[in-house]
Amino acid sequence: MVQSFFSRDSSPPSHLVFTDLDGTLLDHQTYKWKEALPALDLCRENGVPVILVSSKTRAEMDVLRRELHLSSPFVSENGGGVFFPRETFRDAPSGALPAKALGRNTSEELWEWSLGISYSHLIRALHDIRKVLDWPIRGFSEMDVSEIARLTGLDETSARLAAMREYDEPFIFDGETPKDLKPLHDESAARGLTVVSGGRFYHLLGNNHKGNAMMRIASLYNRQYPSTEGHPSHIPTIALGDSPNDFSMLLRADFPILIRSKRDFPGLEKEIPKLRITRSKGPKGWNKAILNILRKSKEKADA
Numbered sequence: 001m002v003q004s005f006f007s008r009d010s011s012p013p014s015h016l017v018f019t020d021l022d023g024t025l026l027d028h029q030t031y032k033w034k035e036a037l038p039a040l041d042l043c044r045e046n047g048v049p050v051i052l053v054s055s056k057t058r059a060e061m062d063v064l065r066r067e068l069h070l071s072s073p074f075v076s077e078n079g080g081g082v083f084f085p086r087e088t089f090r091d092a093p094s095g096a097l098p099a100k101a102l103g104r105n106t107s108e109e110l111w112e113w114s115l116g117i118s119y120s121h122l123i124r125a126l127h128d129i130r131k132v133l134d135w136p137i138r139g140f141s142e143m144d145v146s147e148i149a150r151l152t153g154l155d156e157t158s159a160r161l162a163a164m165r166e167y168d169e170p171f172i173f174d175g176e177t178p179k180d181l182k183p184l185h186d187e188s189a190a191r192g193l194t195v196v197s198g199g200r201f202y203h204l205l206g207n208n209h210k211g212n213a214m215m216r217i218a219s220l221y222n223r224q225y226p227s228t229e230g231h232p233s234h235i236p237t238i239a240l241g242d243s244p245n246d247f248s249m250l251l252r253a254d255f256p257i258l259i260r261s262k263r264d265f266p267g268l269e270k271e272i273p274k275l276r277i278t279r280s281k282g283p284k285g286w287n288k289a290i291l292n293i294l295r296k297s298k299e300k301a302d303a
């Protein structure tokens, strides 16, 4: 059932779920999410929007969100683009344009908030930075589809969608990763750009991040359900992720969930005191964390 965003009589959702994909809702290796189905179903039954927030492209995410039967907004390329399916958002959210008007080759009816820096600008900047540092950096734009498929473990069709970038240039180091990445961060900052580390790649992007996109979407929902005095509501946010490019979301969430992975992040709990770390990896950890929060909140409401 598709819930319409603009039905004013409906009560606000109990929570907003913002989730990373790879290594979080999707298994890091297989990209499967079967183990998260019970929690996804519970979200659907309770009208809790599941908002996908990834470094993946719009093209990849549009396929995925339909396979997941989601019609909530989704965030592409580390907060660069926010997309609102028209099946839920009949009218454009304030500040959004039809994705087609922004030159997107999409048959889907989507509204778009453009929060990032254009891809062509990022490619030029990465080449420039590489020249200055003389480091063996190689970006997605210089790889063919079969190499992207090999590096990501995606099939060629999905790798082709992954190459359709709009706001974020993933890159690798050919050979050893330099121990001190400060020069790279400095060169990026000097150009008004940032570098973040994802599960597989480094990413060059604008100053947009997942956390900013999350807060904008949350505020859109909160304004949609004002109190009788006209104040926006506060719908609790749950954010789930497994990598440093997710920390901007975890920092701002009411329920920050770090999904266990191979990597350890010492000190993160100090930075994010409310942080919970799942015992299981990927979709299994996702499932348990969401079921726990939603069930506990229901028990509280019923008590």
Ligand SMILES: [Mg+2]
Pocket (backbone or CB within 6 Å): 020, 021, 022, 023, 024, 198, 199, 241, 242, 243
């Ligand atoms: Mg991830």
